[in-house]
Amino acid sequence: MKEYALFLGCTVPVRGLHYEVSARKTAEKLGVRLLDVKDFGCCGFPLEGADHLASLAMTALNLAAAENAELEIVTLCSACTATLTKANKKLKEDAHLRAEVNKVLSDQGAEFRGKTKVKHFARMLVEDVGYEQIRKAVTRPLTGLGVAPHYGCHYLKPSEIYEGFDSPERPVTLDKLIATIGATPVAYEDKLQCCGGGILGIDELTALKMTASKLKHIKDAGAQAMTFICPFCAVMYDSSQKAVEAKVGGKYALPGLYFPQLLGLALGFTEKEMAMDLNRVKLALKLAEAGK
Amino acid sequence: MADDVIDAGELDPEFKFEIAKQAGGENIKLCFQCGTCSGTCPVRAINDKYNPRRIVRMALLGMRKDVLCSDFIWLCSSCYACHERCPQNVRIPELMNAIRNIAIREGNVHPVYKSYVEALEGHGRLLEIGEFENEKRAKLGLPPIKEEPEKVRKIFLKTELKETLEGKHAKDQTCKTGVGK
Numbered sequence: 297m298k299e300y301a302l303f304l305g306c307t308v309p310v311r312g313l314h315y316e317v318s319a320r321k322t323a324e325k326l327g328v329r330l331l332d333v334k335d336f337g338c339c340g341f342p343l344e345g346a347d348h349l350a351s352l353a354m355t356a357l358n359l360a361a362a363e364n365a366e367l368e369i370v371t372l373c374s375a376c377t378a379t380l381t382k383a384n385k386k387l388k389e390d391a392h393l394r395a396e397v398n399k400v401l402s403d404q405g406a407e408f409r410g411k412t413k414v415k416h417f418a419r420m421l422v423e424d425v426g427y428e429q430i431r432k433a434v435t436r437p438l439t440g441l442g443v444a445p446h447y448g449c450h451y452l453k454p455s456e457i458y459e460g461f462d463s464p465e466r467p468v469t470l471d472k473l474i475a476t477i478g479a480t481p482v483a484y485e486d487k488l489q490c491c492g493g494g495i496l497g498i499d500e501l502t503a504l505k506m507t508a509s510k511l512k513h514i515k516d517a518g519a520q521a522m523t524f525i526c527p528f529c530a531v532m533y534d535s536s537q538k539a540v541e542a543k544v545g546g547k548y549a550l551p552g553l554y555f556p557q558l559l560g561l562a563l564g565f566t567e568k569e570m571a572m573d574l575n576r577v578k579l580a581l582k583l584a585e586a587g588k
Numbered sequence: 589m590a591d592d593v594i595d596a597g598e599l600d601p602e603f604k605f606e607i608a609k610q611a612g613g614e615n616i617k618l619c620f621q622c623g624t625c626s627g628t629c630p631v632r633a634i635n636d637k638y639n640p641r642r643i644v645r646m647a648l649l650g651m652r653k654d655v656l657c658s659d660f661i662w663l664c665s666s667c668y669a670c671h672e673r674c675p676q677n678v679r680i681p682e683l684m685n686a687i688r689n690i691a692i693r694e695g696n697v698h699p700v701y702k703s704y705v706e707a708l709e710g711h712g713r714l715l716e717i718g719e720f721e722n723e724k725r726a727k728l729g730l731p732p733i734k735e736e737p738e739k740v741r742k743i744f745l746k747t748e749l750k751e752t753l754e755g756k757h758a759k760d761q762t763c764k765t766g767v768g769k
Contacts, residue, residue: 494665
């Protein structure tokens with residue numbers, strides 16, 4: 297059984313419990329063991345704009361914790377994914393920077409040695425489990441459900457850190473995952489657009505307008521739901537959907553689910569087991585058991 | 589003379605070198621102003637105040653104070669869409685972070701960063717995980733999480749982050765004192 301250290305970051309374990317629960321349960325069912333490393337904390341992303349060295353040291357501390365546990369990392373948040381992957385690459389390549397960062401960490405007995413790897417949960421599904429194995433494990437295909445994939449930004453960008461996994465301009469992995477569980481991926485305008493979550497704390501109205509733009513495009517395309525793989529995106533499209541309607545306008549009633557929640561339903565878990573009561577906009581599903 | 593005309597005497601020719609020395613800003617001088625970043629930018633599409641091409645041009649010209657003490661440098665959502673299309677590998681999102689790092693040193697500290705630092709010092713993470721949060725987690729069968737702020741505090745001490753926020757590593761604290769160009 298493949299084992300990984302599960303990196304939760306700050307947002308998922310507080311505001312994305314439905315993501316965490318569904319990721320843990322579906323991984324286990326698909327033969328991937330996600331382990332908890334107690335030394336994991338904030339990935340460092342929030343301080344990239346404030347102090348480069350402090351931010352990088354926070355990132356390196358997490359990478360070092362995974363190295364000590366002799367595990368590779370699986371992430372749920374896309375911002376954590378990019379931050380950890382970027383730092384891992386940079387610190388492996390730049391000996392001077394590595395020394396500088398390790399000096400910051402020296403008084404807590406931590407050292408970055410460049411011995412781990414980082415992978416987003418969805419990438420792990422694609423690369424380690426594979427579409428075919430997932431398809432075989434599906435007991436309740438989501439036939440007839442039109443789902444718009446939202447890739448978000450940091451899952452695939454900056455692309456040079458992701459070793460050619462999927463295309464940043466014409467991505468396919470999430471579409472394929474949707475099709476693998478029997479649902480129909482729905483194409484829509486401006487598919488790559490950012491959710492706006494990155495500037496929610498800076499300029500709320502601009503951020504919500506960015507969110508509104510995608511909600512509209514997805515509604516126009518006739519999807520019954522959207523799916524995302526990052527807690528920031530979930531905060532924008534699901535938790536903030538009412539705020540978008542109030543402050544920007546429009547009426548969407550568009551259910552947004554974390555991909556592992558949809559995957560879980562297809563693997564036979566109940567809506568309760570996938571913590572679907574935590575999604576603000578409810579998805580009305582009538583699922584038939586396969587073969588019935 | 590109109591108010592918005594640039595006064596060459598007020599330009600700081602060293603600014604682009606200052607940025608290039610800051611991590612993330614290394615490639616600023618490669619920009620040839622094609623505007624692909626602004627054409628791609630999802631923030632720019634909605635809010636005119638943010639224009640990455642213009643910010644890079646201002647920086648290259650040496651409009652140090654106008655850039656560092658502005659409120660538009662915080663608007664990059666770090667989506668990396670421009671980065672994927674930039675023909676000169678200017679690395680705009682990282683360049684914006686480099687500019688923000690300098691701005692913060694020089695006294696333009698956006699309140700959001702103050703709240704981040706406060707949360708990270710208090711909890712070791714952006715969002716608190718106390719008894720209440722762990723009870724919610726337990727109900728869903730999720731393991732408890734223990735906050736470990738000491739590790740982050742040690743990093744802040746070693747990197748002198750608080751001193752940075754107080755302007756102690758500034759060149760001239762231009763956004764506080766108005767000194768400098």
